[in-house]
Amino acid sequence: MNAATRLKLPPVVMPEQDPAERVHNVREVPFGFTPAMAVQEAQRCLQCTNQPCVEGCPVGVRIPDFIQAIESGDYLAGIGIIKQTNLLPAVCGRVCPQEEQCQKDCTVGIAHGDVGQAVQIGKLERFLADWERENHAAVIPQIAPSTGKRVAVIGSGPAGLTVAGDLIKLGHAVTVFEALHMPGGVLGYGIPEFRLPKEIVYAEVAYLTRLGVDFRYNTVIGKSLTVDEVRRDYDAVFIGSGAGLPNFLGIPGESLLGVYSANEYLTRANLMHAYDENSDTPILHGKSVAVLGGGNVAMDSARTALRLGAHRAMVIYRRSEEEMPARKEEYRHAVQEGVEFHFLQNPLEVLGNPEGWVTGLTLQEMELGEPDESGRRRPLPIPGQTSHTLADIVVVAIGNNPNPLIPAALPSLQMNRHGGIITDEETMETPIPGVFAGGDIVLGAATVILAMGQGRKAAHAIHALLMRTTEIASN
């Protein structure tokens, strides 16, 4: 097939659960590609020599190579190519913002003048990962001979899992300490089941366990074990303790009953399965839920509210549709499901009744001014333009700070003004020798793939450090 023919092929539409039906369940929304669909989509790839997609991938997956493997029907080879650089393809294929990364500079999208026409790299990645899991085709890779070195990984989120996977293959002993009773970090407590089935996360963890990674749950480093104890018992430490305390707006009424941080709302629903009536963890079932914010977490919260039985779910965002940071696909899914979007509205106050329950919000209408330091146009209040809206649940989804526990337990770490651990950008090493950090504990609230990218860099540097000390010891 020549390039001109390939360019004429339309993007394959991935089938999805009907919106009217899916708001009543927590099952995954997109069904995935059939092999025929995957091959058809793979045929759209031009196999460019300059590979702009690989440039756009934070972990440098050899994208054209795995797509070619799909086209030739060799799925085992395809997943093998991805797994050389990406440990969690089933996760990344679902939650990565591909339109801002690999798919952004795809030649096919550029040729059509529309990033929406790019080769659907993420969906193809997901296809291979699902194929591997469903067919129990995971190949146990060659593990290097034991180096006798021990690495402690703090947190089992995307950064920690990447470090663990990379280092176990290189022959180091790896222990992952997880504070919660379940693995996955934000993949488990934050991202909803309908977007990332937990079974997928557990399968990835089971795979690492087969490779020899030791997972210890219910263990909070800095509390259950001191950081010094961990440093004494391990040759290197990676801190991937993730996101922490949620931001609030600091407006009146945030202590009213029915005001949740998105972290709490989603943790109750996801980690604790509050959507299931057999779960012991309660969650408030509002009729009208207002979500404040415009990121993926806001989309997740509004869509979770519908699945918990809300008649009305609103996303209230102070800028316009164009500036909204949520992925297009999440936005589209939310709109399909009936989530209302109220743009250019800034909450001034959460209103409550005398018993202390939320009744609504006072909103300030905004307009866009000059660009601010983020490059987005700054929202400015329009004097005198305020309104009220009714809501019985308010979910604040305006981001969070890095988790405060490890920084508090290790005062010699240096923190940036957002509470993130300061590291070397290339090695992810902190000023404390042998202590590395990556993911949301460094970045604040970022993405799964950026966390994995930092995990990969840290794993490289940890390996180099451990091999160096091995050489010194044997000399």
Add this chain to the structure above:
Amino acid sequence: MNTICTREELGRNVVRYVVDAPLVATHRKPGQFVIVRVTDHGERIPLTIADANPEMGTISLIVQSVGKTTREMAMLRSGDTIHDIVGPLGRPTHIEQFGSVLCVGGGIGIAPLYPIAKGMKEAHNHVITVLGARTHDLLILEDDLRTVSDELIVTTDDGSYGAKGLVTDAIRSLVNGGTHIDQAIVIGPPLMMKFTSLLTNEFGIPTIASLNPIMIDGTGMCGGCRVTVGGEMKFACVDGPEFDAHKVDWDSMIRRLGTYRTAEQQAAERYDHECRISLDAAEAR
């Protein structure tokens, strides 16, 4: 999984468990707590650590059956397991030689008060303890507290034991009788802490209260345990659980504790109903 070593009924609906939890036992300090999940579908509930034995690797947890989860936990016998225990969480109590320290405990709050009073005594303070209970058979750990206190006063609401009245009545008589107090610490039901705090504020006694808000992860992630202290938002799991009692917005905290009251009552009733059905079924066999 954590194995229960011993189980002991301390009072009506109050059980003391000694549980295997080596990391918690060797790292905990007075004032800290754990989060417990009794079963694999259970909720995460914070429980204060009443005592620990680092050599044996065990901790003591004292549980009062109030809701479904605590009732379910109270059914456990020695040899049974608790699905998850994580901790120690929260900041430890600030213990130093203050001089004369007033330790005030109410109801189940007496359990976490014990290690704090003990710590204060070991730091060479003069420890005055005031314990309050609704009625005599709800009073716990009186003998334990007595061993670490220089003075101990018990009050019961109904006068069935000790002095009839509230802990605030006892504190008022102490202060009016000329007792000097450098530092107070209060742990108990929120209303009792609020009124104790109002009183010690009146007397100008610096007071620490240990708060027990709703919590999920307990590790500084979910933000569910937020409380207003001195006009600022604080998170009990990482900034607390102890705060300057005179700065706590008690009314807001007490209100937030009631968020799930309806759901909790329904769950407890359903649980009791199911237990009765299974008991009836067992008897019918």
